[in-house]
Amino acid sequence: MGGYDSISDVLNVIRKTTANINHGQTGAYMLLDYLLLKIFGASAFALRVPSLLSGALLLAAALLFFRARRVGFFGQIGFLIAISGQADLLYYMGEARPYMPLAASAVGVLAYYSFPPEERRSWPVVTLGWTSVILGASMHPYFPVYWFTIFLFCYWMAWFDGRKVGTLADALTFVNLPLSVVGTLLVFGIGAFTWLQGGPKFEFDPFQWLVLGLWTTFTGLSHFQFVPQDALVVIVPAVAVPLVYLVTPRRLKPVLHGMVAPAILILLALALSVLVGATSYFRNYWILPRQWVASMALVPLGAVWLGYELYRQIRRLHWVAGGAFALVALYSLYGTVLPTLQLKIPVMQKWMSLAIAPSEGPAPRPENETVPADNEGWVALANRNIEAGGPVWPIASMYYRAMVK
Template sequence: MTLTRAALAVVRSVPFLLCLYVVGLNASVGRPLWIDEFTHFAFAAEPTTRDVWNMFVATADYNQHGQTGIYILLNYWTLSYLGVDATLLRLPSILSGMLLLVSAVVFLRVLGFSVLWQIVMVAALTGQHLLMYFVGEARAYTPIPAAAVGLLLYYVLRPLYPLSWAVLGFGAFAALFGATMHPYFAIYWPAVCLVAYVHCRTVTGQRFSLRSLVAFANPGLVAIGAGLYFLLGALTWMRDQPRFGFDPYEWLHQYGPLANFTDYSHTQFLAGQYGLAGGLTGIVVLGAVLLPARLRGDARTLLAPTLLILLSVLLSLLLGCISYLADYWILPRQWVGSVALIAVGLVWLWAEAARIWSRLTPLLGVAVCATALLVVSGQAMNIHRVKLHQLLAYLAEPTPARDVTDCVPPAHLNVATLPNDERNRVVVDLANRNIACGGPVWTVFREYYNGPPAGLREQQAAAN
């Protein structure tokens, strides 16, 4: 009996071990900083948290537009108290990636789906290359899907454990983490709450009503989250923003809007196997719906995952419209929250349909799961090969021998008169040199935002 329990525990731990492996593989260990990460690194040269915050607020309009500043504060604390290292700069994203994957696995486990379905979920999220890239990037994108999936898990757990302080604490963390990390989270909170509410009502058979939806959302938590969201917004991203005057489609021209929306973002995990994925979805979902009622049971369980997929698409279109109206670029990275939720929604939909088919015979449920794993595993393995090769290449690159003078920072940056690309190269190379030398972040990087030399701020405003 003890051996059986031990074996079961090992099997049940496999999805979580895969989560840990996937996050480690995508953490960009050994990869040098680049300019977008350097803009966070430079804040760590400030002497105190208050100085960092004051500098962020002062530069938010022209350099850090669309950010709340919380990610940058986390970067300051990790570099100040844990050491100067590129991986530590990316630590908030790395931990967010872990939160995302573990929340998705636990979500399926709470719904009663097997370990194999949990592995399918990990494979699907791994196949979303855009999503996995930001796990190893020091920018505030991965917290959006991490908080959204975490909040979805909370709202599914809440009716099952209404008095649990652990569940409430997790939900509060997910909600406040998302609300304070990025403005985009505001549109995902009501979406995942609505999806979980629909799931709860279809499972319990209770009637839908606005009053029950409001109570389900936890008004106290919503009030606290909204308060923090608008407070940070008033201090930072909700202030007057510059008119960008960009071509919204500039970055979409190479592959076209449709390819960017599908192959390069939302459906990367399908690796172009739309026929197979569509066939699987059509057969198992429509077939389950068309089964006699006495065999299929309640097919309304398919509503919530379907709603999650549809809302994810609509929210991405909404974000695209916001960028278009602001004369800003429409970029696939803006959809990273939906990229995760679509993968979660489709795997959930397949799993619910498989559960209906398994009422006829368990073999049908296993067959659906095996087919789903076949659909998503190809892209996951491709990403695995690429990321493993990159990781080994970074780790194999020898650390350059440095003379003592290499670790003496310059007196000034002296980049104000350089063209934008050259200026970026100089400061990034210097930051990577600082990391290689160790020690604190060099104080010379304070000049990047507040000078000297004179004129740097104006050049940054024009460049960003």
């Protein structure tokens, strides 16, 4: 798209290709990339700026969420360790596609709605809320599902914590009506222009790329990379805590109270991924781990939060016991994350070594290029353009011109 001359041309391409070659994307990421390429020229880094900024937003949102839930130093360090173990999630910080914006927006709205309305007036929280909703609504069709589910979760959590949320006025204040109206208009406005037009009819095998099996891919290779091979260490407590809370005598419920919400968050995140996977299955489309990227961010957040609430209860018995539990938990988490990092770092180093290196001869020139005949040819053309630097070559627009008439 960087080979086109105007924004109107790019918008026309997005509108005419969303329902076929671009499989229901909103096109917002592509439009941003077009603008960045016009400013910075043919740059692999410029292509990835929206994902890199989204990764920073995700981390900032997680820390604000912990602030809202009064999760202290040990929990914050634990999350940074856990998220570093979600190697496939972090991969999308460096890929020029809208998956990291979706993950960042999901964590952002969770953090925003975790603050009581009277505590949302500070500029970091206001900025987080509006940025997350606008980013998510414009970037990905799955965002409305996450947004609505997370709002309901946070509203229930406010009620569960004893806050006043029972009236319609309370609900409207909690949801932030102006923010919700703007976000909804963006969802349906962009959607009407793009993904709500429908999409192609697929005839793929949904399980084609799940070569290690659905369970292994869903757990150890996606949502629970931070505890590889031990997903049940998180899943079993997440299921058990709410059930035990229901049958616990009233006088003992305060002990488990703080652990119920993080357990529910983990289960909701997994349920949303199941819903996304089922959507692909019934459309005869591939079930791919990248479709679960928002939940891949929410699960470690919920798991660390759950662990911190357990630490709180132990600390109430004795501060030494609490400190010992925190240190052992952090060390154990680091021990489970380390193998994933050791496995992924050489892969990333190999990718970096394959990056474009200047050729010994003169830089490629656009007039020497011919229209590629296949996808590999287009990739090679783009890499030669990056090597040469300067503006995106107009020949790049031929990729879409054959499809948009």
